[in-house]
Amino acid sequence: MMVHTTERRTTEDRLAATETLPLSERVTRLSDESVLEVEDFHAYYREFRALYNVSFQIPARKITALIGPSGCGKSTLLRCMNRMNDLVPGFHIEGQMTYRGLDLYARDVDPVEVRRRIGMVFQKPNPFPKSIYENIAFGPKVNGIKGNMDEIVEKSLRQAALWDDVKDKLNDSGLALSGGQQQRLCIARALAVQPEIILMDEPCSALDPIATLKIEDLMRDLAKDYTIVIVTHNMQQAARVADYTAFLMMRPDRAGELVEFTDTDVLFTTPKDKRTEDYITGRFG
Numbered sequence: 082m083m084v085h086t087t088e089r090r091t092t093e094d095r096l097a098a099t100e101t102l103p104l105s106e107r108v109t110r111l112s113d114e115s116v117l118e119v120e121d122f123h124a125y126y127r128e129f130r131a132l133y134n135v136s137f138q139i140p141a142r143k144i145t146a147l148i149g150p151s152g153c154g155k156s157t158l159l160r161c162m163n164r165m166n167d168l169v170p171g172f173h174i175e176g177q178m179t180y181r182g183l184d185l186y187a188r189d190v191d192p193v194e195v196r197r198r199i200g201m202v203f204q205k206p207n208p209f210p211k212s213i214y215e216n217i218a219f220g221p222k223v224n225g226i227k228g229n230m231d232e233i234v235e236k237s238l239r240q241a242a243l244w245d246d247v248k249d250k251l252n253d254s255g256l257a258l259s260g261g262q263q264q265r266l267c268i269a270r271a272l273a274v275q276p277e278i279i280l281m282d283e284p285c286s287a288l289d290p291i292a293t294l295k296i297e298d299l300m301r302d303l304a305k306d307y308t309i310v311i312v313t314h315n316m317q318q319a320a321r322v323a324d325y326t327a328f329l330m331m332r333p334d335r336a337g338e339l340v341e342f343t344d345t346d347v348l349f350t351t352p353k354d355k356r357t358e359d360y361i362t363g364r365f366g
């Protein structure tokens with residue numbers, strides 16, 4: 082029986098073959114202020130490696146998009162940024178994530194405090210089955226945030242461009258709002274506990290185009306004060322909203338690796354890596 086030479090190549094050979102340019106040329110090191118540094122980061126679901134050796138920095142008060150084909154680890158990477166994956170049995174990491182100099186995975190770090198400073202908005206809007214007011218007030222209450230609650234609620238709703246829609250019905254259920262309004266309510270809820278970073282996991286994928294554009298406008302507005310990291314499967318969305326974009330792709334062993342990270346304009350016009358070019362021109366994924 083004939084054995085193809087490709088079949089005889091070891092896994093290491095095949096992995097090496099995916100690395101075109103040195104990492105330092107594919108991953109832009111920021112000259113701007115960064116809030117989160119990801120260093121030699123690997124993530125595992127039990128034995129399965131979902132992320133391989135990811136290193137880059139998240140710039141402060143900018144929008145960073147994570148893009149790449151389904152299953153390449155975008156969501157995993159995002160969820161690691163506020164230790165959301167701690168709750169998954171068998172999940173573990175290697176390497177480092179440092180938030181303003183603090184190792185997020187150090188033993189003495191409280192994941193609840195991490196999630197207050199680094200908030201999250203999910204794919205499907207998930208307001209609590211409570212009033213609009215209570216949706217916002219709950220977080221500040223349990224986190225012991227001081228101040229006038231009415232003011233906190235109003236400020237958060239204003240920041241999420243929702244105040245004018247809901248100011249006369251704060252006691253109505255959050256679930257009575259439209260999909261786009263519900264997502265803005267979830268953003269307001271995230272803002273109410275005074276985070277520095279907001280992680281968004283495909284926040285528009287359940288919304289119509291008008292509601293999507295409203296969220297994108299809101300993101301641009303919020304980026305004046307907050308750092309935003311967004312996972313999106315929609316390249317146009319990344320091109321529209323993100324200042325920086327990270328492109329991830331699966332290696333032959335299915336672990337996601339960071340292929341390229343740079344200014345969004347540069348990534349979409351003059352990518353350095355052939356794999357980025359193939360992806361953004363629609364050759365795969």
Ligand code: ADP
Nearest residue numbers: 126131149150151152153154155156157158169
């Ligand atoms: P993406 O967001 O790019 O679609 P994910 O981060 O969701 O990718 O998934 C990356 C890989 O990790 C996939 O192979 C997926 O099947 C696997 N994975 C994600 N979540 C879990 C989990 N809770 N348990 C086991 N494997 C998971």
